[in-house]
Amino acid sequence: MTQRSILLQAHRLLRRNQLAQLGLLGVFWAAGEAVSRATGLPLPGGIIGMALALALFLAGGLKVASMKRGANWMLAEMLLFFVPAVLALLDHRELFGLLGLKIFAVIVVSTTAVMCVTALTVDLCYRWTEHHDAGSAVA
């Protein structure tokens, strides 16, 4: 088998098989981890892997279809992967009292503020540019 036909086979497998697509996500992650360790960059492997995948999509070296179904499944079930991390609270009994209540208050109020400010900033800029575009289109 020539190299070209092996590549073609691999692409066909990837397009059909969701499990193979999940494996491909894992490969990019592992590559990202390797780059992160080799260069000592303070970036997690997942982010470097994402940048690699994005670069390959943009360069045309990899079709989005060969990752799409696996990626959609991963993103839909992503909340599951956060569940075990929450149990770290078991090691911080000091947070189950007044201090915990105060910290809860800080997080709720601050997060609400962050979300409102972010959303309003983006939305007001959006309306302004829309208005601006509409104005210049008329003129």
Add this chain to the structure above:
Amino acid sequence: MTLAALWREPLVQAAVWSLATILLYLLAKRVHRRWPRWWLMPLAVAPALLMIAALALNVSYRDYIRGTHWLVALLGPATVAFAVPIYEQRALIRRRWPLLLAGMVAGSLTAVATSWALAYVLGIDGELRLSLLPRSMSTPFAMEVSGEIGGIPDLTAVFVVLTGIIGAAVGDIVLARLPLRSTLAKGALFGVGAHGAGTARAHQIGREEGAIAGLVMVLVGLMNVALAPLIIQFMK
């Protein structure tokens, strides 16, 4: 082998707790689909039930996470998965990146300023206050910044997770109250305010929102790691 000895076997523990985590998550998801209240969200209900089980069976966090760490590790490949929605929305992102940048800067400044001020008002000080500052980024970034500015990275990781749970719920409420016109704003608020957990929620709301949230989450993390030295200056 007696049943008690079998129960102490690490492999059995790992299998039991992994299975319990997955099943309780699936159950919580079903319940939430049936009764969509914010306080019934799977990310709050599943860990609460697991915590009760762990306390009842006298299992420590170390024993629990030893068997379930592989689930947390899957966040790595899940991060890679964001390449797909970001690639698909590239035209929108290319056209609108200045808006996203404005939102990210405004949101990050608000996060640091309000956390600091609220902690000050409530009498939370020292390392604890510093540990609260970087909590709206995703964990690896937040821990990096926390160490940099003199907080306790482990504690920051706990605050990050709490912010994710609270943020996914608060985000829904904010979305319902604010008259937002653009999907950009809806995605950005989750990405800046509640990192991965918020992004997962945004992804359930819509593809465009999810893509924007994912992109913004990553960029906010990068921006804050780069700006951490400046934050230190600001606090002196």
